[in-house]
Amino acid sequence: MRTGLAVLVLVPLLCAAAHAQQDCELNGRDVNPANGATTAGKTGLLRCKDRASGETLREEQVQNGVSMGLVRSYDKGRLSKEYSVNAKGNIQGRAREFSPTGRVLREAVYDDGQERGLVRSFYPDGKLRRAIFYPDTGSGSERASVEFTERGQLSALRCADAPTLAPVADDAKLCGFTGVGPSQVDLFDAGGNLRSRLSYVSGKRMRSQSFYDNGKTAVLDETVGNQRTEQNYSSEGVKRRETVYLLAERASVRVREQAFSEKGTLVRDQRWNSTGEPIGDDSYFLNGQPSSKSVYSGNGDARTVEVTEFYDSGERAAQGRYQVLSRGRQIPLGTHQRFSEKGALLAESTFDAKGRVTRERAWDDNGELQRDDEVFEDGSRKAFSR
Known part of the structure; x- marks a missing residue:
């Protein structure tokens, strides 16, 4: 049974052939690859050509009716892909892709459909574009990689826990495995502009700095201890x-x-x-004075936060305590107060354990009590009596 990786490589060949009227032969005899009966039990080289132009579309080795061995794909008569498949239909060994001029654009080694070792891709002029290292065992997830611009400047780097990118890149030095201190790596864009500066120690990124077009720092990320x-x-x-x-x-x-x-x-x-868990949350006015301060305490269901609000003069404006519930929800508890900018008490609200207001009082600027109401669950109220 073919793995998903092999299918991804083979499907484009079959689709390209399907869109063109083609003639196929095996050992000099006409066959139809879509009809397994015409190739059953046969061994040899299957070759398919475009009926209109006569250009070769693909070639593949067949053993006892099964595609196994070398496979070549052509585009306008030029070799575009070359690889081998094993008895299970999975890519095995070296696989290459080519440009119209015959230069190698990609080169990889597979083991039963899994990429292994260094996988390299190239620009049309032959310069290295990207190299990825895949381990010799496991699912084949990449461990380290490096990318270059067309100018040959480094544009991306990913380090592993040991040097693996030689000879295409000196990741022993780039990734800080030399034991002489943190490395410094500059990354560039296609225009030759510095985009980021990285620092590694033993494969671990300790510092990264990215830049705007004007050269100023955009993000600085640093690890210490x-x-x-x-x-x-x-x-x-x-x-x-x-x-x-x-x-x-x-x-x-x-x-x-x-x-x-x-x-x-x-x-x-x-x-x-x-x-x-949050322990503090302070906000400030643009003049530098505090706008609010929140101090958290307690644990679990008993966790609370004391919130104090301020005027832009720095004087206290209000204060109250809340119970902190899941997902940051809060319910008011106890007595909440609001003050004038001169520090006089203006209003006071009392809440029960469910966060419902039960009493409200208000004073004027001279400290005279103006209102003292008992508040009920339906929102109605009456003057509070002792």
Whole structure:
């Protein structure tokens, strides 16, 4: 039975042939590949040609009625693909693709349909375009890769846990396996412009920096110890966001995120503990004064957050406590208060354990009580009596 990988390679050949009227022969006798009876039990070279032009479309070896061995595909009479299949119909051994001028565009080695070792692709002029290393065992997922522009400059790099890309690329040096400290790798676009700068130690990326068209930093990502920091900048060079992650063996946890205005002033500061639970969330006005502060405490169902809001003068405007439920939902608890900019108490609301308001009071600027209502579940109210 053919694997999916083999089918992907063979189907284009059969489709191309199907769109053209073709004549096929095996050992000098006419056959119809779509009719297995015409090739059953036969061995030899199957050759198909375009009926109108006489150009060869494909050639493949047949053994005892089964396609097995060398397969060649042609485009306008020129060899475009060449590979071999085994008894199961899977690609085995070397496979190559060619340009109309005969240059190799891709070269790979397969083991029962799985790519192994270095797989290389080339530009039409013969320069290396990309190289990917696939391990000798397993499903064949790539371990390391490198890409080049037509100018021959490095444009992409992926490191493995050991050097594997030689001789097409010195990933021992590029990926920091030489033991002389972190590597520095510059990546370029097709126009020759610097797009990113990477640093590796023993195959692990420790730092990456990407650039805008004007050469200013767009993103800076750096790992020190068990902490990774990502910074995002505007095209004017102003830091707009900074996120800090705590690295574990198989995951990373966001522990802090700061947002900045267009001028670079801090507008929000969020913090989480090592398990990903929020512990603080502060926001700021553009004049630098606090806008709100949230402080989390407790665990599980008992987890709460104390929220304080401020005027842009820095004076407290309101405060209250909330129970933190799943998915960040919050319900108000206890007594919530609102103040004037001069610090006088203006309003007070009391909530029950289900977050329902049960009492509301209001004062004027002189501290005189204006309203004291008991509030019921249906929203109705009456003057509170002791």
